[in-house]
Amino acid sequence: MNAFAPSTRQSARHKRRSQRATNTDTKTGFVPGTLIQSEFKPLSDAQLEKIHRAALDLLENLGMANATSRVADVALECGCTLTSENRLLFPAPLVEDLLANASRTFVVHGRMPELDFEARSGLLNFCTGGAAISILDMTERVYRSSTLKDLFDLARLCDTLENIQWFTRPIVATDIENLFELDVNTIYACAAGTRKHIATSITSGENLYRIQPMLDMLAGGEGKFAERPFCTVHSTNVVSPMSFAPDSLDVACAAVDIGMPIHSQTGPQAGATAPAALAGTLVQGCAESLASLSIINMLNPGHPVILGNWLMVSDLRTGAFSGGGPEQALLGAASGQLSAYYGIPGGVGAGMSDSKLPDSQAGFEKALSVALAALAGGGFVYESAGMLGSLLGCSFESMIIDDEMLSYIRRIARGIEVNDETLSVSVVKDSATGPGHFLGHNQTLELMESEYGYPETADRKTPADWQSSGATDIGQRACEKVRHILDTYYPQHIDSEIDSLIRNCYPIRLEPTDLQGERN
């Protein structure tokens, strides 16, 4: 499989490092997604149909501005028209036809098959995400600019977290100015840190073509990336309201050309770039998402696309984006529900707390938005761990805490199994007329691991035990975990020969010693 067979010669130092990685008690965490059994449905089917119809109205009669010539050409060929103001109009039957034939399920590839999973609505997978420009120093309570090294650290941290299936770069490496170098090094740092599916945005279509050979190298040889595309591009093809983003359209076109899955995003902001009425933001986001989905499916019918209908909220007192409020939670859930209604894998941003610290505010804001988006059934929830400060900041500690929260939400999504056995009528009769308790009952022992989870960072001690063991909060415990993982977990996810090949062709900023923790 691997065209670049890894060297069998390893330096003593390399061996030591490998040992250090395998000796650690940190698990390499990956547990596949959760079938959603218990659902949150903020909208009725009739309401969803109304929203869909209104979106079709916008596409047919208002259309999208700023299509690139490649996109306009293929769209006109398929039946779109252009207004005198150069707005691309999408006839409703065309959109419905493209929607009916869009990909409903596809494989999301990790770098190894054990990390593959399915993309489809109704199957919940949690993803990181964000493009924060700063990292929280929790102890000092200050934010500092985020770097490439932070990105690598976040990737290897998330490589150990069981409830995160997909790693989208949560931060921007602000220490790289050149955009091509930024794109290259972002992908490299993600791939070096985790073998889970990775994703990022790319600054131009041209850059994506130039990066394709590196993706092939990482996948094991020429043409291998398209066979198992382990990287998705986040392409925000829309500038709200109702306009295409030409640069992003170029990226989406390049992704189609190289066989890369697309998380096709729009991000209308209620009250700023979309109506203040939540239903109106839903309609506009739906229209914008369908426009992108249509274009990609015109270019390549059935291309793997996640419908990234990310509806955002403004604090209307200031006009600034605010990600933590209940309106945001409602919009995220409604977006997920809309994707499920279409039967298309849907992606939603959630967990975008406005708090600057992983405090109780972050806890309840994240829980509300992530849980409701997840239970609504779109399939993919992004920004689901680590983000703070309305997406401006990221926190290692928050990653750990949020991963625990995600484990809770996954259990909730599995719902309550109801059948003759679980109804337990005879179990109750036995125990009520017998011992009067259920602790020793066979059913209890059998269900101990399947029906119940046991938190790792969350605390269940008695007040006295908690007191005597240091009276810590979850932030302090997360802090210790972060330190332990980052000190010990250097997973060596890029074979050294492949690494040399890549370094020969691309301006890789992370040193081999960085990957092995030599500097720590």
Added chain:
Amino acid sequence: MNAFAPSTRQSARHKRRSQRATNTDTKTGFVPGTLIQSEFKPLSDAQLEKIHRAALDLLENLGMANATSRVADVALECGCTLTSENRLLFPAPLVEDLLANASRTFVVHGRMPELDFEARSGLLNFCTGGAAISILDMTERVYRSSTLKDLFDLARLCDTLENIQWFTRPIVATDIENLFELDVNTIYACAAGTRKHIATSITSGENLYRIQPMLDMLAGGEGKFAERPFCTVHSTNVVSPMSFAPDSLDVACAAVDIGMPIHSQTGPQAGATAPAALAGTLVQGCAESLASLSIINMLNPGHPVILGNWLMVSDLRTGAFSGGGPEQALLGAASGQLSAYYGIPGGVGAGMSDSKLPDSQAGFEKALSVALAALAGGGFVYESAGMLGSLLGCSFESMIIDDEMLSYIRRIARGIEVNDETLSVSVVKDSATGPGHFLGHNQTLELMESEYGYPETADRKTPADWQSSGATDIGQRACEKVRHILDTYYPQHIDSEIDSLIRNCYPIRLEPTDLQGERN
């Protein structure tokens, strides 16, 4: 209306205190409940029906142990039978008949009509609750025993919190040993601190009869309490599995006699006093709740009862109660859904975090369990604010933080309004072809207050502004609010003449000076 007209003579000191109370910028917070528009339904109707049928099976064939003679007599008269082991069997048609005729809606009275609201499934109201024996000192991170003074302080704190409609005593006054004095002073401290509907458990039926005159005094004269019963009794009539609690049955009978509404509770603990299978715990809790509901309705058809089907969870590693996990959130939601299915006002305990501090764990555990219980539609969510340490502790700061969280959940419960206007098609067309943004649009200005909420304790500052204003977490901000409210808000909710009357008849422990903050 008031048989004990308040004195017009007030001491200068009293006037000064009153002024202090009214001059404060603290609002006396009460906003009526929320109609649930966006629903979380973990179970299908077919599953609910199965659970109901299995519960009827238990009631008909296993029945309840330990009925008191008064209860057994009325039950046998209505068609129940007694087994040779003295278990009271409830024929399914009898239970269904009683259920069909149980009260579906009634008024929950405050001490003044402005604080009244309706009890019914589908109308969300948040309540405090708990019987914690300790209070968190957040700064020192220690728990100390809770006192009567703490209860009064919690009552007046909650009197100011808008999202809490009902005050059940969250703590036990551990400084009172005598049970009658405990009951009397618990009710007195609650009534002194808030005019919202109050509730507590009572240790015996006899105590409740002895307290009735005090309730009448507080209500304005003899017979007045039964006209506007401002206090509900939490009566845990069941010892799981499937046995009555005789003392509590006596309390429920006394409540029926004096016209006091009953929150009729059961608290089976999955894996300990109920099956480990969540569905089985639901079945048993349902059977136990229906047994209590049936008995009360036999005693007084249509008596105001809240179906308190509180399903708890054990950590199966230790057998100890654990209130913060996802299984608990699922059970709370399922219980709420079951009440809604019956169309009976239902009460659920939620927000019972296992964390000992108002940290991120408390935030996400509370948000998950409270939101899902609320959105499932039972109507009443108890323990919804202030509780920590698996109900062993209570925190003033947590009350403030959780009240903010409740405001989010209430907004979510209101859902998304979908109609021709909110779909906003013409608004999008206007803005996309016009200014390109929506900030100045009429719709935005109109919806600013109705569609969006603005948090008070949660933070939305930019990282820079947050930094320069002290880099606080929500716990610190809550701490300041607590201090301000407790220092300034002495609401004088018991008229001085009534107070004297009560003090003549009952061993009231709070001094008049305590009520006026003289000691602060």
